[in-house]
Amino acid sequence: MLTVRGLACARGGLPLLEGVSFALETGRALVLRGPNGCGKTTLLRTVAGLQPALAGEISAAPDSIAYAAHADGIKGTLSVRENLAFWAAIYGTRGIEMALEQMNLRALEDRAAQNLSAGQKRRLGLARLIVTGRPVWVLDEPTVSLDVASVALFGAVVRAHLEKGGMALIATHIDLGLPEAEVLDLSPYKARLPDLGAGGFDEAFL
Amino acid sequence: MIALLTRDLRLALRAGGGFGLGLAFFLILAVLVPLGVGPEPATLALIAPGILWVGALLACLLSLDRIFALDFEDGSLDLLATAPVPLEAVVTIKALAHWLTTGLPLVLISPVLGLLLFLPAEAYLWLILSLLLGTPALSVIGTFGAALTVGLKRGGLLMSLLVLPLYIPTLVFGAEVVSRGAQGLAVNTPLALLAGITAGAVALLPFASAHVLRINLR
Numbered sequence A: 001m002l003t004v005r006g007l008a009c010a011r012g013g014l015p016l017l018e019g020v021s022f023a024l025e026t027g028r029a030l031v032l033r034g035p036n037g038c039g040k041t042t043l044l045r046t047v048a049g050l051q052p053a054l055a056g057e058i059s060a061a062p063d064s065i066a067y068a069a070h071a072d073g074i075k076g077t078l079s080v081r082e083n084l085a086f087w088a089a090i091y092g093t094r095g096i097e098m099a100l101e102q103m104n105l106r107a108l109e110d111r112a113a114q115n116l117s118a119g120q121k122r123r124l125g126l127a128r129l130i131v132t133g134r135p136v137w138v139l140d141e142p143t144v145s146l147d148v149a150s151v152a153l154f155g156a157v158v159r160a161h162l163e164k165g166g167m168a169l170i171a172t173h174i175d176l177g178l179p180e181a182e183v184l185d186l187s188p189y190k191a192r193l194p195d196l197g198a199g200g201f202d203e204a205f206l
Numbered sequence B: 001m002i003a004l005l006t007r008d009l010r011l012a013l014r015a016g017g018g019f020g021l022g023l024a025f026f027l028i029l030a031v032l033v034p035l036g037v038g039p040e041p042a043t044l045a046l047i048a049p050g051i052l053w054v055g056a057l058l059a060c061l062l063s064l065d066r067i068f069a070l071d072f073e074d075g076s077l078d079l080l081a082t083a084p085v086p087l088e089a090v091v092t093i094k095a096l097a098h099w100l101t102t103g104l105p106l107v108l109i110s111p112v113l114g115l116l117l118f119l120p121a122e123a124y125l126w127l128i129l130s131l132l133l134g135t136p137a138l139s140v141i142g143t144f145g146a147a148l149t150v151g152l153k154r155g156g157l158l159m160s161l162l163v164l165p166l167y168i169p170t171l172v173f174g175a176e177v178v179s180r181g182a183q184g185l186a187v188n189t190p191l192a193l194l195a196g197i198t199a200g201a202v203a204l205l206p207f208a209s210a211h212v213l214r215i216n217l218r
Helices: A040-048 A080-090 A096-102 A118-132 A148-163 B002-013 B021-037 B041-062 B066-073 B076-081 B087-116 B121-148 B156-182 B188-217
Strands: A002-011 A014-024 A029-033 A055-060 A065-068 A136-140 A167-171 A182-185
Touching: A002 A040, A014 A029, A014 A040, A014 A055, A029 A040, A040 A055, A040 A065, A040 A136, A040 A167, A065 A118, A065 B076, A080 A096, A080 A118, A080 B002, A096 A118, A118 A148, A148 A167, B002 B087, B021 B041, B021 B087, B041 B087, B041 B121, B041 B156, B066 B076, B066 B087, B066 B121, B076 B087, B076 B188, B087 B121, B087 B188, B121 B156, B121 B188, B156 B188
Parallel strands: A029 A167, A029 A182, A065 A136, A136 A167
Antiparallel strands: A002 A014, A002 A055
């Protein structure tokens, strides 16, 4: 269960979003949409705990969120298996076999990650999510550089995760083949520019 | 934790990991100094403690910006910050991995380089001991500098400027231990101060590093 109430967040000191509220129930997915620069990534980073919220609250069970950013955090000189084994050890889980199987990486497991194609790297990055064993997936543009078949594969993996009682918060521009997912358009939540009234000028320099 | 340490060591040892960089620099310095200064044993023996310590310090400095920069670029620092490991521990492990791949090899090779510089025989023990005590401080302080400049484009210069002043006490007392040892004087005071600096840095700086890392990742 992930609940966000009246959330406001900023990027580089500039408020981007305010008053964002949503609730994510067990087994549901929420797709965030909005034009470039509207604050999708900032919202996800705030939810993942990488930056503080300007206002509002985020309530989630402790240690329930797994975050996947634009960059996959893959080490090129390590093999696919070593990369996954590292994250499994960090999250204290086992069973990277299932992740290799589900993301169709079995044939590539001993290859150095630097020799993977962009799409294969992305699949490895997403396999990391399965390895974490966390219920809430926070995904930032998970389907960049995936081909049609891999997008379908990813959709199936997310659906399997939801059926096991997981949740997913996904920022994306394309159709993931998840018709059951709710869609939240972030454009109406655009933050108004801060009021530079009395004292505002000085504060801008503090 | 151990997984992070073994990953960092493995990354450093594989191709392109920069394992030999500091070591090669240390070796080159110790070979070039006698060529530049001249081969008189008396002169070389006099400056050997200082040269060896300056060389070890600069060799350490050379590899500092890799501590966090690579993890920052490929996004794994963000992922580590959201993983169920305290960032203080991540920073400590990173410093330990840096010491194991840079500081420890420097300690081990230093007697050989001491030979090149006509270091007096009685100073070898103190050279190894002082480097063993001092280089962990170099790694920990350097990790703090790397955390301060993570995410900056070409942050290496700024980091060197921030870190070098913090290295000075370690350098002064480390070189003092060796040169007093070479003259057969008592080394207790500089040795204790050197150990004190290292103990203080190891105890306190990981918290500062983790804090600045959190701010830099925002």
